[in-house]
Amino acid sequence: MSNKKPLSIIKIGGNIIDNPNELSQFLVDFSNIEGNKILVHGGGKSATKMAQSIGLTPQMIDGRRITDKPMLDVVVMIYAGEINKNIVAQLQANETNAMGFSGADGNLIQSTKRNHPTIDYGFVGDVQKVNTTLLEVLISNGIVPVFCAITHDKKGQLLNTNADTIASELAIALSDFFEVTLNYCFEKAGVLKNVEDENSVIQQINSDLYSKLKDEGAIHSGMIPKLDNCFNSLSKGVQKIKIGHHSMLQNKQALHTTITL
Amino acid sequence: MSNKKPLSIIKIGGNIIDNPNELSQFLVDFSNIEGNKILVHGGGKSATKMAQSIGLTPQMIDGRRITDKPMLDVVVMIYAGEINKNIVAQLQANETNAMGFSGADGNLIQSTKRNHPTIDYGFVGDVQKVNTTLLEVLISNGIVPVFCAITHDKKGQLLNTNADTIASELAIALSDFFEVTLNYCFEKAGVLKNVEDENSVIQQINSDLYSKLKDEGAIHSGMIPKLDNCFNSLSKGVQKIKIGHHSMLQNKQALHTTITL
Numbered sequence: 475m476s477n478k479k480p481l482s483i484i485k486i487g488g489n490i491i492d493n494p495n496e497l498s499q500f501l502v503d504f505s506n507i508e509g510n511k512i513l514v515h516g517g518g519k520s521a522t523k524m525a526q527s528i529g530l531t532p533q534m535i536d537g538r539r540i541t542d543k544p545m546l547d548v549v550v551m552i553y554a555g556e557i558n559k560n561i562v563a564q565l566q567a568n569e570t571n572a573m574g575f576s577g578a579d580g581n582l583i584q585s586t587k588r589n590h591p592t593i594d595y596g597f598v599g600d601v602q603k604v605n606t607t608l609l610e611v612l613i614s615n616g617i618v619p620v621f622c623a624i625t626h627d628k629k630g631q632l633l634n635t636n637a638d639t640i641a642s643e644l645a646i647a648l649s650d651f652f653e654v655t656l657n658y659c660f661e662k663a664g665v666l667k668n669v670e671d672e673n674s675v676i677q678q679i680n681s682d683l684y685s686k687l688k689d690e691g692a693i694h695s696g697m698i699p700k701l702d703n704c705f706n707s708l709s710k711g712v713q714k715i716k717i718g719h720h721s722m723l724q725n726k727q728a729l730h731t732t733i734t735l
Numbered sequence: 736m737s738n739k740k741p742l743s744i745i746k747i748g749g750n751i752i753d754n755p756n757e758l759s760q761f762l763v764d765f766s767n768i769e770g771n772k773i774l775v776h777g778g779g780k781s782a783t784k785m786a787q788s789i790g791l792t793p794q795m796i797d798g799r800r801i802t803d804k805p806m807l808d809v810v811v812m813i814y815a816g817e818i819n820k821n822i823v824a825q826l827q828a829n830e831t832n833a834m835g836f837s838g839a840d841g842n843l844i845q846s847t848k849r850n851h852p853t854i855d856y857g858f859v860g861d862v863q864k865v866n867t868t869l870l871e872v873l874i875s876n877g878i879v880p881v882f883c884a885i886t887h888d889k890k891g892q893l894l895n896t897n898a899d900t901i902a903s904e905l906a907i908a909l910s911d912f913f914e915v916t917l918n919y920c921f922e923k924a925g926v927l928k929n930v931e932d933e934n935s936v937i938q939q940i941n942s943d944l945y946s947k948l949k950d951e952g953a954i955h956s957g958m959i960p961k962l963d964n965c966f967n968s969l970s971k972g973v974q975k976i977k978i979g980h981h982s983m984l985q986n987k988q989a990l991h992t993t994i995t996l
Contacts, residue, residue: 527789547817555816556808559885559893563839567891573841578824579834580878608876615872617841624820630828632820 481510481613481652485641489661490720491518491557498564500659503724505568510613510652512644513572513620515561516637521545521552541596541634549634550576553622562620572618577601577625578632580608583640585625585633599625599633601640604647638700642707649711656712658700659720664731665701667692675718675729681705704733742771742874742913746902750922751981752779752818759825761920764985766829771874771913773905774833774881776822777898782806782813802857802895810895811837814883823881833879838862838886839893841869844901846886846894860886860894862901865908899961903968910972917973919961920981925992926962928953936979936990942966965994 484507490500504513522532525548533540541549558574565572577583577599585599612619621644623637638658645656664675667687679687684701687693693701704715716722718730745768751761765774783793786809794801802810819835826833838844838860846860873880882905884898899919906917925936928948940948945962948954954962965976977983979991 524789528785550820551812551816553816554820555812555814559811559815559837559839562837563887563893564891566839566842566887566889571841572839574837574839576820576823576835578820578827580832581827608878611872611876615869617869626824626827628827630825632824 478651478653479510481512481648481654482507482657483512483514483641483645483648483654484657484659484720484723485514485516485637486659486720487516487637487661488518490659491515492520497561500720501561501564502568503720505565505570507723511618512613512648513561513565513618514623514637514641514644515553515557515620516623517549517553517557520556521549524548524552535593535595540594541598543597546597546632546634550624550632554624558620558622565618565620570618571616572620573612574620574622576622576632577635577640581605581626581628582609582619583621583625583635583643584628585635587627587631587633597631597633599627599635601625601635601643604643606647606651609644609648610651638703642703642712645707645712646710649713654712654714656704656707656715657723658704658715658717659723660717662719663729664718665693665697673729676731677729678732678734680734701733705735708733708735739912739914740771742773742909742915743768743918744773744775744902744906744909744915745918745920745981745984746775746777746898747920747981748777748898748922749779751920752776753781758822761981761984762822762825763829764981766826766831768984772879773874773909774822774826774879775884775898775902775905776814776818776881777884778810778814778818781817782810785809785813796854796856801855802859804858807858807893807895811885811893815885819881819883826879826881831879832877833881834873835881835883837883837893838896838901842866842887842889843870843880844882844886844896844904845889846896848888848892848894858892858894860888860896862886862896862904865904867908867912870905870909871912899964903964903973906968906973907971910974915973915975917965917968917976918984919965919976919978920984921978923980924990925979926954926958934990937992938990940992940994942996962994966996969994969996 562572562574588598625635667674715733722728722730823833823835886896928935976994983989983991
């Protein structure tokens with residue numbers, strides 16, 4: 475039996491961010507989660523909209539945004555500014571003592587600019603280290619950290635960083651100090667056996683079943699990096715990972731997928 | 736002799752923010768200041784530029800921006816996002832453990848929406864209280880807070896807030912715990928007797944001299960609310976206030992104005 479205190483890390487994506495009513499409801503549910511917790515949020519459509527309205531053309535390769543300097547400015551504004559601060563203000567109204575962070579703040583998440591052999595992703599960061607000492611101080615003072623998907627290289631450069639990866643790297647780093655449950659909330663009820671059927675949620679996945687489902691083609695495209703991240707996190711000490719609709723946070727009976735090694 | 740530790744609060748304005756080279760130099764100088772410190776930054780021209788590029792027309796009354804909802808979104812993006820996070824990343828590169836905040840973060844600065852009898856300022860906040868307990872925890876853990884000019888009402892609403900006022904309210908609240916020196920950095924070498932002559936810096940101003948200079952018309956327009964703020968802060972416990980070009984932070988010989996009661 476571990477003496478570590480529990481910590482819930484919850485990652486939400488664009489489907490929640492883009493819907494103000496759903497976001498408000500989620501933030502009430504998040505505020506009701508007991509104990510230590512961290513929120514990680516992605517960006518949603520507003521960065522793309524803003525980029526278009528100032529005349530930029532967003533570029534994607536393999537589902538990842540290519541972040542040139544003007545696009546970096548936009549994602550920093552939208553993710554660290556508009557989205558992060560509005561979430562923090564709403565959580566404060568819910569009596570949750572939220573504090574919003576990029577990885578640059580307190581050097582909480584340091585990255586290196588991605589150096590890919592064939593694709594120039596631009597100002598995209600791969601997480602290098604998490605400042606667990608400072609995060610522990612904040613959490614033990616009742617702070618609920620809210621991370622946006624922006625990090626830095628400790629040399630003055632901000633970097634756009636995948637929010638799923640931020641959530642898993644925080645979970646791994648903090649599993650030395652806490653018993654971490656990592657929750658990925660998205661638009662579906664969980665990992666589906668049949669993407670057309672919301673009731674086909676696979677309730678438990680382990681690494682053997684994952685290999686089998688990939689071979690069968692039942693799990694493909696965007697779900698593969700998400701699940702690869704999960705198994706990597708579990709192998710590095712994260713206790714439990716749940717994937718599903720955010721209603722799983724309040725309703726223990728709600729269908730969702732639990733991932734184990 | 737006070738047992739309080741010294742704390743320097745430095746406010747910078749648009750003239751520094753709008754010039755990347757000057758900002759970088761300032762941030763090096765700021766990093767070299769010894770002991771506890773806080774940075775408060777204004778917005779500069781980029782919020783106005785962004786507003787124009789997405790088709791908004793900024794409105795001003797008496798030198799204050801009227802902040803309707805679309806303009807609030809812009810200032811939150813630019814102040815709390817782009818400017819704040821780029822400053823934090825640069826300070827981190829200078830080995831200063833900066834952490835960027837709006838007033839919503841950790842409920843550090845709570846405001847009320849301005850209720851003016853004749854002018855609707857929109858989403859503008861007047862500072863109500865500062866969370867000194869949490870600020871002390873952060874500062875005692877080596878954190879250098881960097882505040883943008885955004886606060887919140889603790890009911891979920893972000894509010895645009897004058898950066899000079901944020902600096903003075905922080906100085907007043909923290910003077911219970913620290914011996915606070917408040918530094919206002921702007922484009923001039925100090926308060927000038929003759930606005931055309933950079934060498935006419937008034938090196939010391941007390942409240943009697945201030946009344947006299949106002950009566951003579953030597954101090955007018957934008958300088959009046961700045962100095963009113965100063966005398967208010969001094970009467971509420973702030974130790975010392977300096978006004979001048981940011982070079983005064985490194986060069987003790989540089990001309991500047993010191994304000995005392």
